[in-house]
Structures are given as structure tokens and as C-alpha cells.
Amino acid sequence: MGNRLSKIYTRTGDSGETGLGMQGRVNKDNGRIASMGDIDELNSVVGFLMVSLGDHHREYGMLGQIQHDLFDLGGELAMPGYELLETALISDLEDHIDRINEHLPPLKNFILPGGNETASRCHLARAACRRAERTLVAFNRQEPDGHLLAQQYLNRLSDLFFVLARQLARADGAPEILWQSRHRKKDS
Numbered sequence: 001m002g003n004r005l006s007k008i009y010t011r012t013g014d015s016g017e018t019g020l021g022m023q024g025r026v027n028k029d030n031g032r033i034a035s036m037g038d039i040d041e042l043n044s045v046v047g048f049l050m051v052s053l054g055d056h057h058r059e060y061g062m063l064g065q066i067q068h069d070l071f072d073l074g075g076e077l078a079m080p081g082y083e084l085l086e087t088a089l090i091s092d093l094e095d096h097i098d099r100i101n102e103h104l105p106p107l108k109n110f111i112l113p114g115g116n117e118t119a120s121r122c123h124l125a126r127a128a129c130r131r132a133e134r135t136l137v138a139f140n141r142q143e144p145d146g147h148l149l150a151q152q153y154l155n156r157l158s159d160l161f162f163v164l165a166r167q168l169a170r171a172d173g174a175p176e177i178l179w180q181s182r183h184r185k186k187d188s
Contacts, residue, residue: 031135031139031143032078032080032139032143034138035077035132035136036077038128038131038132039070039073039074039077039136040074041128041132042125042128042131042132043070043071045121045124045125046063046066047067048124048125049063049118049121049122049124050064050067052117052118053118059164062096069085069153072085073085073150073153076147076150077147077150081145083149085149085153087149089149090149090152090153090156093156093160094156096160097156097159097160100164100166100167101163104166104167104170107166109178110179111169111177111178111179112177112178113127113165115165115168115169115170115174115175115176116168116169116172116174118168118171119168119171122161122164122165122168123165125161126158126161126162126165129154129161132154133151133155136150136154137151
């Protein structure tokens with residue numbers, strides 16, 4: 001890594017612009033910056049989830065790697081034309097999803113976020129991931145080359161958080177919270 005930051009505030013962003021890794025400055029409300037911000041927020045939520053799991057948990061290492069991958073994704077967005085993600089990451093996520101889902105009962109109803117604190121944090125990660133994906137999709141529509149692999153990664157990652165939340169909700173023997181609409185018609 002190049003220069004280390006010795007002074008955190010630079011005042012260069014006070015005008016509503018920020019610097020990119022390799023190409024000048026852009027407005028802070030630019031789609032690229034919005035995507036980077038949502039990915040940064042997602043990474044923070046993943047860290048929040050990891051704290052509740054503890055470093056002894058089976059999925060802790062996987063989530064730590066995801067944090068590094070998300071940081072790479074943010075770096076890729078910060079440096080237009082530079083690619084850090086590889087297609088193998090999609091397969092890795094699918095392998096994790098299959099491994100976790102294999103031990104879960106079939107889903108017969110929608111579930112609500114919750115169950116316990118750790119599962120709830122995982123649902124927060126899933127929701128933050130979906131927002132990051134929507135922001136990136138909007139940005140990709142504006143960008144000639146786009147970041148389609150990153151878009152796939154976020155889509156698969158939200159699926160991983162969903163099955164992981166299901167696993168975590170059941171970890172202490174508690175049932176998942178099934179959706180029961182008060183507007184559902186009763187059977188006669």
C-alpha cells in the first residue's frame with residue numbers, strides 16, 4: 001500500500017467532492033460513490049454480525065473473507081477500469097449456500113427477520129446487501145463497462161445471508177418466525 005494517512009481530515013471533501021483511486025474527483029452523490037458507501041455500510045454490518053458470532057463460530061472465517069472481498073469490491077469501484085473480483089468468488093458463495101442450506105428444512109412460508117440477536121444481525125446484513133446491490137445496478141446502467149461480476153457477487157451474497165440467518169435462528173433451538181398476514185383469508 002502506498003502512502004499512509006497521518007492526518008485524517010484533509011478538508012478536500014468540504015466542497016461535496018471526493019477523490020477516486022486513479023481518476024480525479026467526483027461529486028459525493030455520484031452513483032459510484034453511492035455504491036461504494038453502501039458496500040462500506042454492508043461491510044460494517046458484517047463486522048457487527050461477526051462480533052455476535054465470536055471468533056470460535058464455524059462461519060466466522062468465511063465472514064472475515066467476505067469482509068476482505070467487500071473491501072476489494074469498494075477498491076474496484078474506486079479505481080475505474082481496475083478489476084479485483086474473480087468469478088471464483090461466485091462459486092465460493094454458492095458452495096457456502098449449498099453447505100448451509102443442506103441442513104435446513106425446506107422453506108414452506110416466508111420468514112420474518114428475527115429469531116435471536118445473531119440471526120437478526122444477519123438479516124440486517126442481508127438487507128444492507130440488497131440495498132448495495134440495488135445501488136450498484138443503478139450505477140451499472142450509467143457505466144459503459146459496468147461491474148456485472150460485482151452485481152452477481154452481491155446478489156449471491158444476499159442469498160448467503162438469508163440461509164445463514166435461517167441457520168442462526170435455529171442454532172439455539174428456537175423456531176424461525178413465520179410470516180402470518182392478518183389479511184390472509186381464512187379457510188372455510
